[in-house]
Amino acid sequence: MSDQLPQDQLTGHEYDGIQEYDNPIPGWWSWMFVGAIIFSILYYMAYQLGTAGTTVAQEYDNAVTANLLLQFEEIGVLTPNEESILTYINDDQWLLFGEKTFEGNCVSCHGKGGVGLVGPNLTDEHYKNVKTLGEIATVIEEGAANGAMPAWKNRLHPNAVVMVSAYVASLRGQNLPGPRPVEGEVIPPWPDAPAPATP
Numbered sequence: 323m324s325d326q327l328p329q330d331q332l333t334g335h336e337y338d339g340i341q342e343y344d345n346p347i348p349g350w351w352s353w354m355f356v357g358a359i360i361f362s363i364l365y366y367m368a369y370q371l372g373t374a375g376t377t378v379a380q381e382y383d384n385a386v387t388a389n390l391l392l393q394f395e396e397i398g399v400l401t402p403n404e405e406s407i408l409t410y411i412n413d414d415q416w417l418l419f420g421e422k423t424f425e426g427n428c429v430s431c432h433g434k435g436g437v438g439l440v441g442p443n444l445t446d447e448h449y450k451n452v453k454t455l456g457e458i459a460t461v462i463e464e465g466a467a468n469g470a471m472p473a474w475k476n477r478l479h480p481n482a483v484v485m486v487s488a489y490v491a492s493l494r495g496q497n498l499p500g501p502r503p504v505e506g507e508v509i510p511p512w513p514d515a516p517a518p519a520t521p
Contacts, residue, residue, distance in 0.1 A: 404456030420489030437500035450506035
C-alpha cells in the first residue's frame with residue numbers, strides 16, 4: 323500500500339520538503355467566526371458608542387421614571403412649594419424621578435450628584451440664592467443670578483419641579499468634593515418632613 327496522498331488532497335504548496343494537506347475549515351465554522359466579528363462590532367457600537375440608557379440598570383431606571391410619569395395623573399398637579407417638597411423629600415421612588423430630571427437638565431452646570439461645575443456645589447450647607455426649602459423650587463422655576471441659572475418654569479411640569487427640588491434638597495449635607503470653592507451662606511436646616519401616612 324502506498325503512503326503517497328492523492329494529488330487532489332494536497333494544496334500544491336511545499337515548504338522544506340513538507341507538503342501542505344488541503345483540509346479546509348468547515349463552512350459553518352467560518353460563518354460562525356464571521357458572525358462573531360459582526361456581532362462584536364454591533365455590540366461595541368451599541369454599548370460603548372451608543373446613547374445613555376442602554377445598560378440594564380439604566381433601562382430599569384428609565385422604565386421606573388416612565389411609570390412615575392403616568393402616576394402624575396394620580397397625584398394631580400402639585401404646587402411647587404415647601405409643603406410639596408417636604409411631602410416627597412423622603413420618597414425614594416419620586417426622588418429617583420427627581421434625580422433623573424436633574425441628570426437630564428442640570429448636570430451640565432451643577433455636575434453629577436450636584437458637586438458643582440459652572441453652578442455651585444449643591445451638597446454642602448452653603449446656598450447663594452436660597453434661604454428656605456421652598457425657594458429651591460422658586461429658583462428652578464424663575465432662574466437666578468441674572469439668567470446664569472435659567473428659568474425652567476416653561477420647560478418642566480410643575481410636578482417635575484417639585485421632584486427635582488426634593489432631590490436637590492436631599493443632597494444637602496453630603497459635602498461631596500467639587501471643583502468650585504464654597505459659595506453663599508449657611509442657612510437654617512430644612513423643616514422636618516411629615517411622617518408617612520399609615521395604612
